[in-house]
Amino acid sequence: MILASAQNLLYLLLPLLGSMLLCYGIYQVISESKVTGQKKIQERLRGVSAKKADKEKASILRRAAGGEAKSFADQVLGKLSVVNRLQQLLDQADVDWSASKMLMNLGGAAIAVMCGLLLIQASPLAAVGCAVAIMFMPLMFLSFMRKKRLKKITNQLPDVFEMMSQALRAGHSLASAVQLVHEQMPNPIAKEFGRVYHEQNLGLKIEEALVSMANRLDLLDVKFFVTAVLIQRQTGGDLAEVIDNIGGVIRSRIELFGMVQGLTAEGRLSGWVLFALPFLVFFGCMYLNPKYASVLLEDPTGKILLMVAGGMQLMGLAMIRWIVNIKV
Structure with a gap:
């Protein structure tokens, strides 16, 4: 009896939720098409090609000016801590998505699949299970991408710190050393240091840009490096030697981790x-x-x-x- 009443309640609520999500999807398509059309017109008027570095600088400028115009979903869901954690996961996985839009799209797909299964007389428990799987499988994939990217960044850090220490010993400034990493090292570490360099060029202090990178990546090795830079800025000292020592410790730990993995x-x-x-x-x-x-x-x-x-x-x-x- 309880199962039948719950199934009837689902039949009443699902069409309403589906209609709301359909209207939201149509609104998103229309708004995205308008934004795309405006971007094309602006590019034609300015005669500027869409370069990667220019896009990154423009994004930093928009964040410095208070951010882009947020959609309704961003304004409503952006206050939730789970959405902020999901956005950090997307940033660490290097996926250029909005967390609120992703949740809305996943919710719409889950409800659509659940409605379809219920319409073909499937078990409500199976329908709910499939909906939950649709919600969590993309999150598992994002977690895998995040782990893979952060592992690659960690393996690149010893070479990065060696390059920076050599640049500092050659007389370059810290900003020049960051620029050198951005230009000479491969992605994904080049993208992160490139963002630091562009933020510094646009008026942000190099220390604040490095702290932002440490918070964004949430890696212990990067936090050690940023802490060393902050202490050196306040007390002085040989920053090149400190960075070189950090790189040596990270390299030794990576070698030890490889031995442990083998054992x-x-x-x-x-x-x-x-x-x-x-x-x-x-x-x-x-x-x-x-x-x-x-x-x-x-x-x-x-x-x-x-x-x-x-x-x-x-x-x-x-x-x-x-x-x-x-x-x-």
């Missing part, structure tokens, strides 16, 4: 094998003798056993990952 490779492989083995055995039994294995799917006790086994599998995988995940 724990067997444990990690064993964890994945132990996690996948029950599934392989079950599907093998389903293929060789379906009647024997189908008891677990049809009998209530078998379903409970499957749920308990799945939970224990996840606990075992988490424990093995905790054992082999040695922080360096």
